[in-house]
Amino acid sequence: MTSRLWLVVPAAGQGKRMGADKPKQYLHLEGQPILAHTLARLHEAFPQARLVLCLDPEDRWFQPDWVPFAQWQRVPGGEERMHSVVNALQAMAADDDDLVMVHDVARPCITRDDLRALYHAAQAHRGGALLAMPVADTMKRDRGDHLSHATEPRDGLWHALTPQGFRYALLHHALTQAQQQGTVVTDEASAVEALGEAPKLVSGRRDNMKVTHPDDLALAAAIMAAQRSTSNRSF
Numbered sequence: 001m002t003s004r005l006w007l008v009v010p011a012a013g014q015g016k017r018m019g020a021d022k023p024k025q026y027l028h029l030e031g032q033p034i035l036a037h038t039l040a041r042l043h044e045a046f047p048q049a050r051l052v053l054c055l056d057p058e059d060r061w062f063q064p065d066w067v068p069f070a071q072w073q074r075v076p077g078g079e080e081r082m083h084s085v086v087n088a089l090q091a092m093a094a095d096d097d098d099l100v101m102v103h104d105v106a107r108p109c110i111t112r113d114d115l116r117a118l119y120h121a122a123q124a125h126r127g128g129a130l131l132a133m134p135v136a137d138t139m140k141r142d143r144g145d146h147l148s149h150a151t152e153p154r155d156g157l158w159h160a161l162t163p164q165g166f167r168y169a170l171l172h173h174a175l176t177q178a179q180q181q182g183t184v185v186t187d188e189a190s191a192v193e194a195l196g197e198a199p200k201l202v203s204g205r206r207d208n209m210k211v212t213h214p215d216d217l218a219l220a221a222a223i224m225a226a227q228r229s230t231s232n233r234s235f
Helices: 034-047 080-092 112-124 168-179 188-194 216-229
Strands: 004-011 049-057 074-075 100-103 129-134 139-141 148-152 158-167 202-204
Touching: 004 034, 004 080, 034 049, 049 080, 049 100, 074 080, 080 168, 080 188, 100 112, 100 168, 112 129, 112 158, 112 202, 158 168, 158 188, 168 188
Parallel strands: 004 049, 004 100, 049 074, 129 202
Antiparallel strands: 100 158, 129 158, 139 148
16 A cells, blocks of 8 residues: 655744744735745645644634645644644544655745655655755854853754654654653654654755744745746746
């Protein structure tokens, strides 16, 4: 039996760092909410996938017509990202060998090529895979006082991106164990690593940015315009 692909998009955050009157996933980018752009990019790469969208139960901004997928379901988001993903895993009727890819709703610039590269790597590697980017800058460490006390070697360091993809059984076990232990993980790979697995790092594009601060909206718009203008459209 061929394994199915499930896409999980946690979108229950409040985006308080944006200082806006609504969660950041509903702020407009080129005339559409960030959420709509992100779902459109995912659908372009995987039109037959099943989508599980994690939303705040009291969300009053969401509109179903922003979802391009034929097969999708809404589940309540949790207090933290990992709780939203656990809710999604528990709600989906997935087989153990199905592939689950989790993507940040605030990464609307993800490209089709990166999505497919991650998909193939996660299919092939037992420990799953994640998009990531090698650290290019000098890394400094402070002691909580905003003073530079040490320079950290950057060899072997990567910025974790999304999507991150794993077989359903592995991801469910990893996140359930983290939840039972009272551990809050900031990405799915952290939970899988805690089981002794080593997810594959798939080098992703640097323009796969996460919209977090107000000035990120202008940068995301510029990136999307640049992506459209390239002769080899990869999104």
